Amino acid sequence: MKLEVDQSRLAQELETLGGISEAPSPVTTRVVFTEADLRGRAFVKQLCREAGLVVREDAVGNAFARWVGTEPDLPAVGTGSHIDAIPNAGRYDGTVGVLGGLEAIRALQRSGFRPRRSIELLTFTSEEPTRFGIGCLGSRLLGGLLDASVGEQLKDKNGTSLDDARTHAGFTGPLSDVRLPKDYYSAFVELHIEQGPILEARQFPIGVVTAIAAPASLRISIEGEGGHAGAVLMPDRRDAFLAAAEIALAVESAARSTGAEDTVATVGVCDVFPGAVNSIPSRVRIELDVRDIDQSRRDGVLRKIAETCDEVARRRRVTLRIQPLNADPPAHCAPAVVNVLSEACETHGFGFMYMISRAYHDSLFLSRIVPTAMLFIPCRSGFSHRPDEYASPEAIGYGTLVLAEALARLSGQDVIVNHA
Ligand code: GLV
Ligand code: MN
Ligand code: MN
Numbered sequence: 001m002k003l004e005v006d007q008s009r010l011a012q013e014l015e016t017l018g019g020i021s022e023a024p025s026p027v028t029t030r031v032v033f034t035e036a037d038l039r040g041r042a043f044v045k046q047l048c049r050e051a052g053l054v055v056r057e058d059a060v061g062n063a064f065a066r067w068v069g070t071e072p073d074l075p076a077v078g079t080g081s082h083i084d085a086i087p088n089a090g091r092y093d094g095t096v097g098v099l100g101g102l103e104a105i106r107a108l109q110r111s112g113f114r115p116r117r118s119i120e121l122l123t124f125t126s127e128e129p130t131r132f133g134i135g136c137l138g139s140r141l142l143g144g145l146l147d148a149s150v151g152e153q154l155k156d157k158n159g160t161s162l163d164d165a166r167t168h169a170g171f172t173g174p175l176s177d178v179r180l181p182k183d184y185y186s187a188f189v190e191l192h193i194e195q196g197p198i199l200e201a202r203q204f205p206i207g208v209v210t211a212i213a214a215p216a217s218l219r220i221s222i223e224g225e226g227g228h229a230g231a232v233l234m235p236d237r238r239d240a241f242l243a244a245a246e247i248a249l250a251v252e253s254a255a256r257s258t259g260a261e262d263t264v265a266t267v268g269v270c271d272v273f274p275g276a277v278n279s280i281p282s283r284v285r286i287e288l289d290v291r292d293i294d295q296s297r298r299d300g301v302l303r304k305i306a307e308t309c310d311e312v313a314r315r316r317r318v319t320l321r322i323q324p325l326n327a328d329p330p331a332h333c334a335p336a337v338v339n340v341l342s343e344a345c346e347t348h349g350f351g352f353m354y355m356i357s358r359a360y361h362d363s364l365f366l367s368r369i370v371p372t373a374m375l376f377i378p379c380r381s382g383f384s385h386r387p388d389e390y391a392s393p394e395a396i397g398y399g400t401l402v403l404a405e406a407l408a409r410l411s412g413q414d415v416i417v418n419h420a
């Protein structure tokens with residue numbers, strides 16, 4: 001029987017999931033372990049059960065939905081992504097890889113295919129760093145790349161610990177149990193929107209990802225001195241926000257100074273205390289994100305930022321604490337899986353290009369423990385992390401079809417070689 005994706009059903013499911021949000025439509029906000037996140041998870045799990053998949057969850061809430069193969073003891077083939085969404089996000093980041101992964105499995109089921117290796121759909125917990133300051137919580141723990149004791153101590157900005165939040169959401173047990181045993185998966189593939197403009201501009205339906213850029217993020221806490229906005233004269237001030245403002249501009253120039261288009265840096269959080277128009281800011285917390293495909297160049301930018309922080313703190317007489325949140329090495333995708341994805345595109349007559357991912361993904365961490373690669377599909381104007389993020393049902397359908405083909409090949413294959 002033919003391998004066919006049900007585009008309209010998938011579009012409908014993405015629409016329903018997009019509507020499960022803390023903010024009114026068209027905005028999707030679904031921060032980890034909020035009520036919206038839990039409703040989103042319930043929706044996905046229900047669909048997985050309807051497809052006959054065996055569902056389980058681990059101590060941090062990663063969900064695994066397994067289509068059991070004819071040789072269930074072999075390492076499985078994994079696919080999936082995340083459904084949490086940053087504040088004021090769109091509907092496709094992550095969700096395409098989860099619901100597209102499910103539809104790929106259903107398309108294989110409808111075609112009469114029987115997997116040799118089990119095929120498992122993963123929904124990772126907290127790919128987004130919004131709540132606990134560090135992205136890819138679930139996949140870091142799966143890969144043994146985040147110490148369980150460090151994970152337990154993570155807190156959100158209200159002081160709620162990861163442990164309390166997960167327990168409240170119904171996920172219990174030691175975080176150290178999340179780590180996957182060796183050889184759990186033989187290969188992993190994540191389908192995702194590109195989140196950039198290249199595929200659309202060059203009119204390619206598919207991108208085959210060969211490398212994933214490396215993010216590093218810092219939290220900088222600055223303490224100056226508060227006071228009355230009218231009464232304290234300018235020379236006497238130790239304004240924490242002005243120090244933060246200088247640092248933010250230095251972050252931009254440090255990124256630009258490499259001359260490489262792959263170096264990017266963003267100050268995306270700035271909390272000002274006490275946050276009153278007639279009060280000099282006494283405390284400010286900023287969070288920034290620096291990325292590059294070249295780790296040493298990225299680390300050079302981090303060093304420049306640290307030097308600026310010292311200089312600004314001295315000159316402005318503020319105290320400053322830099323807290324590294326993460327600094328991950330870039331990943332190269334596994335050539336053997338990249339080849340399978342390329343062949344899957346060719347089999348179905350899709351043109352594709354090789355590309356790097358400038359966004360990070362759970363695949364960055366899965367790639368440390370299992371041969372991994374990613375499929376990108378175009379999204380309108382490259383928009384992402386904003387409510388007008390959009391990928392057409394056709395684009396999603398094509399990506400899903402290629403994913404289904406790749407999963408079939410990987411689940412029938414004996415061993416994957418070339419794991420870096
Ligand atoms: C993932 O959401 C990223 O920020 O790259
Ligand atoms: Mn995202
Ligand atoms: Mn994503």
